[in-house]
Amino acid sequence: MPPMAEPRTRQFVTPEGVDLRLELAGVGERAAAFLLDLIILMLVLIAFTIAALFVLVGTGPAGGQAMAAIWLLGFFLLRNFYFTAFELGTRGATIGKRVLKMRVVARNGGRLSGHAVVARNAMRELEFFLPLSFFAYESSQGLADFATAGAGLLWSGVFVLFPFFNRDHMRVGDLIAGTWVARQPRRTLRAAVVERQAAPLYSFTDAQLGAYGEFELQKLEEVLRRGDELAMIVVARTIRTRIGWTGAQGDELPFLQAYYAALCTRLERNMLFGQRRRDKHAQG
Structure with a gap:
């Protein structure tokens, strides 16, 4: 042989x-x-x-x-x-x-x-x-x-x-x-038209959003602004592992955008009640 x-x-x-x-x-x-x-x-x-x-x-x-x-x-x-x-x-x-x-x-x-x-x-x-x-x-x-x-x-x-x-x-x-x-690491792609018409693909529990704070939110924003595909793959997999994500394993960019928006909303809402979390190590 x-x-x-x-x-x-x-x-x-x-x-x-x-x-x-x-x-x-x-x-x-x-x-x-x-x-x-x-x-x-x-x-x-x-x-x-x-x-x-x-x-x-x-x-x-x-x-x-x-x-x-x-x-x-x-x-x-x-x-x-x-x-x-x-x-x-x-x-x-x-x-x-x-x-x-x-x-x-x-x-x-x-x-x-x-x-x-x-x-x-x-x-x-x-x-x-x-x-x-x-x-x-x-x-x-x-x-x-x-x-x-x-x-x-x-x-x-x-x-x-x-x-x-x-x-x-x-x-x-x-x-x-x-x-x-x-x-280039493979990324799962979907039809953009289907995604726009469908219900939001990613939703997170309060516990999943509580895994990170303001510092991590800023870092996630930097990754999204740079648009580095390899960095997005790494960050998406890191977040999924930390929060125990078992949902759809789709394209990294929509996942990160959805998590960024949800985390931003949660942190801003908590700040209205005087609850500020600076990073993932702080209580909150």
Whole structure:
């Protein structure tokens, strides 16, 4: 019998103690997402180049040299800020990863930090863009001999093949930054029309609402404002566990919105009677 494929599900225990059991993205999925991002980068770069040509038309050789310098600088800034800016966002993913339902997460279960995102994307320069730029430059100068081409291919090959030789399919950048690229956790979706016409799906007892106070209400509001899907999944599961929720296990956003509204109403009503609860540890 052929050996069974290694499962790609990993424990992902958040600081709240919730295990999301994330499924890691495969090498093919990651390559496809990277290819989509490269296509987007090239389209933006082409548009930028055309705009710059219109500005520099008729300037002669000096303009051509300036154009080359601007193009190289623009390409450097674009490729670095594109990946970093999108992965620092609430979704932790570039456009290519979003299309393929993936995101970058911290392997320790915590929030994805800025220095981790910068580190993993800085390594992409060494893994891919630096040897590619060097090879392109040598080719333009007519100096690309067999040894130069071989060295560039060997350099890129070591990094390109690295994800195939570790069980978590990590790039060198992931290894250094302490990150995974995981498939987006599944969320249950419903028809919005049916939900609007139906009776409220979520209702809570006074005991369930009494599990939290004002501090937790503020934190829940921050999560809802950010719209981070992973954070909403974690918070929804944490609340369900704490209050012993046995009702519908639906989409996290409606559940959190319903609980936020109900908790807010309860806290405001109690304050009218002089009963204020600052957090879940206070009596109330």
